[in-house]
Amino acid sequence: MFYQDVKYNIPVTLWLLETYPRQAPLVFVNPTRDMIITPRHPNVDGSGMVNSISLQQWIYPRSNLVELVQSLSLLFGQKPPLYSRPSVSVSVRPPPPPTPPPPFMNPIHTGGATMQLNPTSSPGPSPAQSPRLSLPYPPYQHSPPPPPHIRNDDPQEQYRRNAVNALTEKVRSDIKRLMQERHNEMESIFKTQQLLGQRSEQLKNGLRELNGEKAALENQLQATLTNTSILENWLKANDKGIAHVDIDDVFEPADTLSKQLLESQSSDLAIEDVLYAIDKGAQDLVVPVEAYLKHVRVLAREQFFHRATAQKIRQMQVSAQVDNMASRASYVS
Template sequence: MAPQSPIQFIEAALWCTGPFELSYTDPDQKWHIRKDMLSLLQDFPNLSPSMDTYVHNDGSIANLLNAHGAIHVSSSSPEVPLTIWLHENYPYVAPIVIVGLPGVAPSPTIHLDHPFVDPSGLTVSPYIQTWEFPRCNLKDLVRNLVKIFSVDHPFSYSPTSSPFTHPSAVSKKEALDRLAGMLHYNTMALRSETDGEIEELLALQQEMDQRVAIVMTMVQGHERERCELRNRVARLTEEADVLINWIKVHDPKRAVAMGEDGIDDVFEGVDEVSKSRLQCLAADLSIEDTIYALDKAVDEGAVNFETYIRQVRILAREQFFHRAEVVKFETSHQFLYNLV
């Protein structure tokens, strides 16, 4: 038996009944499908009609007619395998276009950033998105795909960059396709740039968090130091009160005569060594108070840092000599005590 011609296959498939019956029920719909399929195969003889089971994204199953084969897009690029499934509500619903043959993965692999074809091969061009019957049909759809793939082939990364020199240079639909492709690649570039900026901002945020943690540690350290100084002042004040009360009890006449301002005069050295030791201790404490006052002046901006460093060095050198004298006095006293 001679093989069926495409028209015989299409007619037999559309009016078939039983387990192989297609999901097209309206007779007028079948005539539209027959007409569009024959017109498509006449212009693109490399495509062949077939029928098979199609599973939609929602899991529903339909027996649909399809046209599959390879279309030639340009002399410098490979042919594109294509499968066009006619939806069960065709021609009022756009056909489902897949780059690749039924049951065969597209080879070579579709590049990831194609504006109209996703990695699975599903093709959604502006022509499909704006499908409207009777303005749209299968033949014009494939012609539109040929123009799109000649500019941006699905198997090679070649973003569209054709300039629009004049509106008459290309058709309105072709201009829309190219514009959609350009917008897609511009969006991808902008997204990549935005992702880079986000990564930089995240790194900056992490660095700022680290700096905040360091500053908080410093603030907590200063707070502890302030509390320690406050406790020290309270302790020294308490000790001074105890000392004053002791003097008032044991030597009231002298305490009344000199008042609280002359409390330092209560302590007298019994000899020259004791007097020198008291003078060294007083000088040491006065230098300590001076350095503290310089610290406050630097914090308030009254003294610049260079002047502060220079004065502190001078005072620290002088304080060192006074403390050395005190240590010498204490060492001599301990030596004499051991002799006795």
């Protein structure tokens, strides 16, 4: 901070709570052994806890530690929360002259401040003068100077001060260790939060794809139901009298060769079924061997003629198709 155009460093401790950054941190002024908290400070209580507008109006994410420190620097620059502890011991200095010059006043330096003492020989009170720095007059040493005051600390006080310093260092070490542990925990939590965010996006994308597939399947189902309804209505309208129609008359061959081929193949397949039935009867000893051989010979001969006829008809159809294609090619050219 800057106080009267002079830069000062104020030791401050910031405690980050578990709810940080949504809740403002706790700020304490941490005076050293040579500093004292300013009594009745408007923003710092006796324990060193800081209370300012920046802390009271902390709003996440607009508020942050950098702006908080800047605001505290400006706030403490108006009225410092700490001041130097007055020195108890008196430094060794030259003894004052026993008889100062009567027309002047002798300055006495105590801790850097200058105080004016009025001479006893001058009658009447003299006007008070503000402290000012001045050089002492040459001493008039007519008598031996008094012995200098030597500071002697109490052993109990020294022991108490050492114990307090050791305890303070231990507490600071524990606080630093706890802060490092909490920092590591926060880093782990942030990484877990980032991983959960990525998985959440993946789940959202998968759910979006499933919803799209569901919509497409519903559209196909609706189209299938519509076509089924159309076919059912057509069957209801055109299914009259179909039971009295011969199934062989429904499908008609395209030409004479196709009709002969259909008859030959039908006979061939029918004979194949009869041979299978006779063979099954011979295995079951239902058909005698002599009857079995006789029927097989007759049916095999008949089946041979049907197969030969069918093969010849196929050759004739292929030749007809080739001639038809040649005639079309000549017509196009």
